[in-house]
Amino acid sequence: xxxxxxxxxxxxxxxxxxxxxxxxxxxxxxxxxxxxxxxxxxxxxxxxxxxxxxxxxxxxxxxxxxxxxxxxxxxxxxxxxxxxxxxxxxxxxxxxxxxxxxxxxxxxxxxxxxxxxxxxxxxxxxxxxxxxxxxxxxxxxxxxxxxxxxxxxxxxxxxxxxxxxxxxxxxxxxxxxxxxxxxxxxxxxxxxxxxxxxxxxxxxxxxxxxxxxxxxxxxxxxxxxxxxxxxxxxxxxxxxxxxxxxxxxxxxxxxxxxxxxxxxxxxxxxxxxxxxxxxxxxxxxxxxxxxxxx
Numbered sequence: 001x002x003x004x005x006x007x008x009x010x011x012x013x014x015x016x017x018x019x020x021x022x023x024x025x026x027x028x029x030x031x032x033x034x035x036x037x038x039x040x041x042x043x044x045x046x047x048x049x050x051x052x053x054x055x056x057x058x059x060x061x062x063x064x065x066x067x068x069x070x071x072x073x074x075x076x077x078x079x080x081x082x083x084x085x086x087x088x089x090x091x092x093x094x095x096x097x098x099x100x101x102x103x104x105x106x107x108x109x110x111x112x113x114x115x116x117x118x119x120x121x122x123x124x125x126x127x128x129x130x131x132x133x134x135x136x137x138x139x140x141x142x143x144x145x146x147x148x149x150x151x152x153x154x155x156x157x158x159x160x161x162x163x164x165x166x167x168x169x170x171x172x173x174x175x176x177x178x179x180x181x182x183x184x185x186x187x188x189x190x191x192x193x194x195x196x197x198x199x200x201x202x203x204x205x206x207x208x209x210x211x212x213x214x215x216x217x218x219x220x221x222x223x224x225x226x227x228x229x230x231x232x233x234x235x236x237x238x239x240x241x242x243x244x245x246x247x248x249x250x251x252x253x254x255x256x257x258x259x260x261x262x263x264x265x266x267x268x269x270x271x272x273x274x275x276x277x278x279x280x281x282x283x284x285x286x287x288x289x290x291x292x293x294x
Contacts, residue, residue, distance in 0.1 A: 014070030029267035058090035102133035111288035121146030126192035129199030143172030152179030197230035216246020
C-alpha cells in the first residue's frame, strides 16, 4: 500500500547553526518536515543535493525543496549556484535563497519606501550603516528601481570599495561616505529623499539632533526593533508617522509584517509548485510590490 508523499524542506546554510527563525516559518508554511544542515559549502552542497534529488525519483521531486541560508551573501550564493548545477531534468527540486533573512527584509524595506513615495526612480536613497547584508541588498534593489544610492559607514575606505563593487555590478550610481558622527550624517543626508537604516540591533543610527537638522519632506525607515531603534522617535509599529515635523517614518515591525508575508509566500510556492522554480530577491520584490498594490 502506497504511503502519502510528505513535503520535505532541506535547509542548507553556511552557518554552523541553522536559524530557528527560518525553520519555524517553513513549518508555518506547511512543510511536513524541515531538515537543517549547517556549515554547508559548495562541495558539500553538491553531495547533499544529489542525495535529495535521486532518493525520491522524478515523480517525488515536487515533494522536496531547498532553502539556502547563511550569514554571508556571497557564500550563500555560491551554495545556490552549486545546488543548481547539481540538478538536471527530471531530477530538479524547487529552491529559494534568503541568507539570514536579508533578501526578504531588504525587499520589504525597499518596497515600503517605494510605495510611500510612489516610486524610487530619480530619488536619492541614503543607507547609514549599510555595509551589512540587508544594507547591501537594499542598495542593489534601490539602484535597480532607478534610485541613486549613498551608503554610510564609520570607515570610509571600506565603504568606498563596496560602493565601487555595487556600482559595477548594477551599472548604477552607488557612492560611499563616512558617517561616523552626527555632523557627517547631516552633511550627507540633507539631499536624500529616503533614509534607510540597516545597522546592528539596538544601535541608534539617526539621532534627534540629526533629524532636527534635516529639511522636511523626507522618508525614514528602519529594520531594528530592538531598543533603541535605529531612528530617534521611530517606534517599531509606526507606519508613515511623523518622527519630527515634516519627516515620516516606517518602523521595523511595519517592515517586518511585509517581510513575513513575502517569505511565507515564497515558502508556500516552493512547497506547492508542480514545476521547478527558483526564488531570489528579484522574485521576492515582485511579491512585495504585488502585496502592497492590493
